[in-house]
Amino acid sequence: xxxxxxxxxxxxxxxxxxxxxxxxxxxxxxxxxxxxxxxxxxxxxxxxxxxxxxxxxxxxxxxxxxxxxxxxxxxxxxxxxxxxxxxxxxxxxxxxxxxxxxxxxxxxxxxxxxxxxxxxxxxxxxxxxxxxxxxxxxxxxxxxxxxxxxxxxxxxxxxxxxxxxxxxxxxxxxxxxxxxxxxxxxxxxxxxxxxxxxxxxxxx
Ligand code: HEM
Numbered sequence: 010x011x012x013x014x015x016x017x018x019x020x021x022x023x024x025x026x027x028x029x030x031x032x033x034x035x036x037x038x039x040x041x042x043x044x045x046x047x048x049x050x051x052x053x054x055x056x057x058x059x060x061x062x063x064x065x066x067x068x069x070x071x072x073x074x075x076x077x078x079x080x081x082x083x084x085x086x087x088x089x090x091x092x093x094x095x096x097x098x099x100x101x102x103x104x105x106x107x108x109x110x111x112x113x114x115x116x117x118x119x120x121x122x123x124x125x126x127x128x129x130x131x132x133x134x135x136x137x138x139x140x141x142x143x144x145x146x147x148x149x150x151x152x153x154x155x156x157x158x159x160x161x162x163x164x165x166x167x168x169x170x171x172x173x174x175x176x177x178x179x180x181x182x183x184x185x186x187x188x189x190x191x192x193x194x195x196x197x198x199x200x201x202x203x204x205x206x207x208x209x210x211x212x213x
Pocket of ligand 1 (some may be wrong): 058059060062063065066069102105106109131133134135136137138170173174175177178181
């Protein structure tokens, strides 16, 4: 068993990971207000929507990578970063949804409802978001303790949410599917590694 870093080192690492995870949001704010030569281009709302969606998906996959990485490397302390990364995924996906609802649709509830019902990729997105909400709400240590075994069962919702997130991306792409394919392959590898460990020691 490898020695874990000291609490002080872990705290410093956490601050660095937090700052790095916040960077895309900082760049988006700078670009929105055209500060420091940053700009969102000709279609600012579309650009915001796309960037927030992609970062949400990236953080979802990074969060799902923590356990496989921990298992393969033996670095058990990596788990201490999982909650923060998961909350960043939820943050970017919430921004993505808010850009859609507030800026793109101007909170027109009728058209939003129509989109959810009639455009299957939006249906997938909203179902994925609804799955992530209870995970974010129960991410505190207190809720973890209170829910016990049920916490783990509940947090397995992250797998279908990630699958729906990638599917949502794939479905709305018009021609070039290379990017969603890359996300799908990464997700398949991450879920495959988990399945491998589960089949190897089913008692866990
Ligand atoms: C887990 C939840 C979600 C994830 C991971 C996600 C991720 C993504 C990604 C990666 C894109 C493509 C960005 C690009 O082209 O670069 C996208 C596009 C989009 N998403 Fe989501 N999304 C989620 C939920 C939602 C929800 C709840 C809504 C609205 C109700 C939504 C509405 C849209 C729209 C309108 C687009 C742009 C489609 C277009 O350009 O034609 N998404 N999303």
